[in-house]
Amino acid sequence: MTLLSRALRVIPVALLRLLVATLVREANYDHDYRYQVASQYDFIIVGGGTAGSVMAERLAEVEGWRVLLLEAGGEQPPESYVPAFNTFLFQSDADWNFYTTPQTHSLRFFKNNAIPYPRGRTIGGSSSINSMIYVRGNRRDFDNWEALGNPGWNYDSVLKYFKKSEDYRGVYTTKTAKYHGKGGPLTVENKRWSTPVAKAFVKAGQQLGYPVVDPNGPEQIGFSMIDVTLRNGRRWSAADAYLRPASQARPNLHVVLNAHVTHILFDEKNAVGVRFEKEGKERSVLANREVVLSAGAVGSPHLLLLSGVGPAAHLYQHNIPVVEDVPGVGQNLQDHPVVGGLVWTVPRGSSFNTTLLANPKNVYNFIHNAEGPLTSPVGTEGNAWVPSAEGDPNWPELQLAMVSGTPAQDFGLLSVQVLGYKKEEYYDHFQDILGQEGFILAPLLTRALSRGDITLASSNPHHQPLINPNFLSHPDDVSALVRGIKLALKVGEAPALRVEHSAKYHSKPLRGCEHETAYTDAYWECFIRHLASSSYHTAGTCKMGPASDPLAVVDHRLRLRGVSGLRVVDASVMPLVVSGNTNAATIMIAEKAADLLKEDWGIPITSL
Structure with missing residues (x-):
């Protein structure tokens, strides 16, 4: 990025941030438990984005459970609340600033045959930087998920979770x-x-x-x-909808911002906690029950690979000890290619x-x-x-x-x-x-x-x-x-x-x-x-599927195959990306996942 182009990005964002902070006063949420992190919790949620926000609120509904949520980014930037400023959030400090690899079959109009690949690095994740479009997908998407060997994911079963999440x-x-x-x-x-x-x-x-x-x-x-x-x-992000109200009302929920999780900790094949970095210091925290991985369709497979779960040959290449050979981790990446040049x-x-x-x-x-x-x-x-x-x-x-x-x-x-x-x-x-x-x-x-x-x-x-x-x-x-x-x-x-x-x-x-x-x-x-x-609708990289599917990473209850104590809950579990924008379906997945987890731990589920 040239000095001029960097200035053209930074100066308008700084001015917008100043304007919004001055004129549009949002609620001030002080919910960062950075100085009060305990040594262990019942559940640790990695990622405070769309799915992680939902999971944190729903798990903290159980008063006897202690829940920790770790988010690599900081607070939602002030300008994100103004819907028309959405384009200024890409390649900002609220974005991971990813790029794709150079493409062989496409992107010939783009520098290095690659493109920026925005993913939210802030509380609320991509729901805090996206275009806010609410599209659930086609009913046949979900019926097909079940037909692929995932019972309970048909349209009639998931519709109640779309409705549960929504205030239309x-x-x-x-x-x-x-x-x-x-x-x-x-x-x-x-x-x-x-x-x-x-x-x-x-x-x-x-x-x-x-x-x-x-x-x-x-x-x-x-x-x-x-x-x-x-x-x-x-803008009403997943953090606004779920996490902020919960962090104020539920003392059993601790949220830590600017906490970059670097590894999932295993005892043999049992996930027992995570290691994270904050303010230049590294520390570990343990999970008595489960680790819930909600780092997104890029972040979740990346963290699994770093932690020794994935295709064994690929892990050996990087001298990472193999915890479990799961060939599908990081595979099955899907997106919605879009032709944006018809003007x-x-x-x-x-x-x-x-x-x-x-x-x-x-x-x-x-x-x-x-x-x-x-x-x-x-x-x-x-x-x-x-x-x-x-x-x-x-x-x-x-x-x-x-x-x-x-x-x-x-x-x-x-x-x-x-x-x-x-x-x-x-x-x-x-x-x-x-x-x-x-x-x-x-x-x-x-x-x-x-x-x-x-x-x-x-x-x-x-x-x-x-x-x-x-x-x-x-x-x-x-x-x-x-x-x-x-x-x-x-x-x-x-x-x-x-x-x-x-x-x-x-x-x-x-x-x-x-x-x-x-x-x-x-x-x-x-x-x-x-x-x-790209439409930036990344999905499928920790695919949900039956044991007979060689690329399945999680089962239909979103439990990671081959290990215990670990679930993946975000857009990465979609076996086939939905026919529309992915944010609404990701929220539905997390709503349903919270009930699945509660059932597995003996918590009665209120009928919807």
């Missing part, structure tokens, strides 16, 4: 009411402010014959505006413009009325799912995201760094539309067939793991995304966008694909291999 404050109909929960910790709202083109996107879907749907209702096929995890127009320009006032965020009227409206553009995350405003071309038509292979804004609008000042573009490629392709308002229609592959992995760069816990999504290594993924591009172009041509908002597709041929005839399947394949990137 949006609009629903008599048809969709029974799919939503009221009074749960996680507040979910309809988007409070939308651009004109976002509303036109939904209208375009209707013009093409698709229904307007509740994205978390009985079926997924159709167009919709997004629901968001906000409360009164401000339309529109007249000023139709889409998002950064000047909206500095308008004093909008700032006042946010602070005093919880209204206006500052209440809305910058990025995706609407989603669509259409019938699959192959297989069950109601289990969509594609999600189409409507993004209000383009990489060209900021002249590359921040977008090049945040997204990881090659500067020369960026300016060549977008130079004609720099600074213009516009939108993106981004096809996202919901069930990619490509599989990547998380492996060790070294045995040093401070070295980042090697994150290889292996994007587009399976040719069928490219074919599906070609279908997605054709859908996006069709939506962009609908009268609601083309006529009513004068939307114009940025049709400049992509450099590097000139050898293909424009807009043929071969051209779009080339376009995809250059511009398809």
Whole structure:
């Protein structure tokens, strides 16, 4: 990162942080037990992110249990509470600042054929830095989890946990009411402010014959505006929903921030505690009952590998003593590859413009009325799912995201760094539309067939793991995304966008694909291999599955295979990533996991 680009990242964030701290006063939570850590607890939870926040609250409900939660990051940054500042949280001190490895089959438009890979390093984890989109997935995702050998994970069984977690404050109909929960910790709202083109996107879907749907209702096929995890127009992370109330009300829960867990401690094949670093000092703490690993789909496999649980040959390479040979640890990495380069320009006032965020009227409206553009995350405003071309038509292979804004609008000042573009490629392709308002229609592959992995760069816990999504290594993924591009172009041509908002597709041929005839399947394949990137929906790296599955890491009760006293609870256990954003499903997994753990320790479960 150059000195100028670093300044362009740091200075705006510092100013935003000062503004928010001055004008938007959030509750001050002093729940860091750094000076009171006991030598042992009943349960130790590693990671205070989405799943860890849920687990901490639910386990601490049992008064006789002492629970310790260790989070590598610090407090949620003040600017995270302003939904429109979400893009400033990537590559900040609240982010692990991971990068992928250089990719062979994709990312040709990106520097070193690699991209930044944001993961939350703060209380609340990625729920504190994400775009706050609440999408559960398709009911067939969960029915398939059970069909893969995981009893109790079908849709009818997990729906109650989605509802248990949710305090839905949006609009629903008599048809969709029974799919939503009221009074749960996680507040979910309809988007409070939308651009004109976002509303036109939904209208375009209707013009093409698709229904307007509740994205978390009985079926997924159709167009919709997004629901968001906000409360009164401000971000409502998993830490806000679960952890902070629990840490104030439950003296049996201790939370320690800036505590980097470096190893899980084993006695033979029994997990007995963890070793962590804080303020330059290393210490160990023991778990009388279980260690719960909720470090995320990157962090959980990384910590298991560092601790001697994983593919034996890989551990031997790094001189790590093998506790248990579990071949699936770090394997089965899944994500949602998304094509973010399909750009339309529109007249000023139709889409998002950064000047909206500095308008004093909008700032006042946010602070005093919880209204206006500052209440809305910058990025995706609407989603669509259409019938699959192959297989069950109601289990969509594609999600189409409507993004209000383009990489060209900021002249590359921040977008090049945040997204990881090659500067020369960026300016060549977008130079004609720099600074213009516009939108993106981004096809996202919901069930990619490509599989990547998380492996060790070294045995040093401070070295980042090697994150290889292996994007587009399976040719069928490219074919599906070609279908997605054709859908996006069709939506962009609908009268609601083309006529009513004068939307114009940025049709400049992509450099590097000139050898293909424009807009043929071969051209779009080339376009995809250059511009398809990540949705940051990492999953699957500690796969849940039966003993007959050679890559299964945990069983259907999320207990680690081959050892005792250790469970994994986060998005890494998904055998197949859900057909949508992953945060809602991760919360559901943790809600269900808490009940599974309580059952295994003889605690009666209140029926839902």
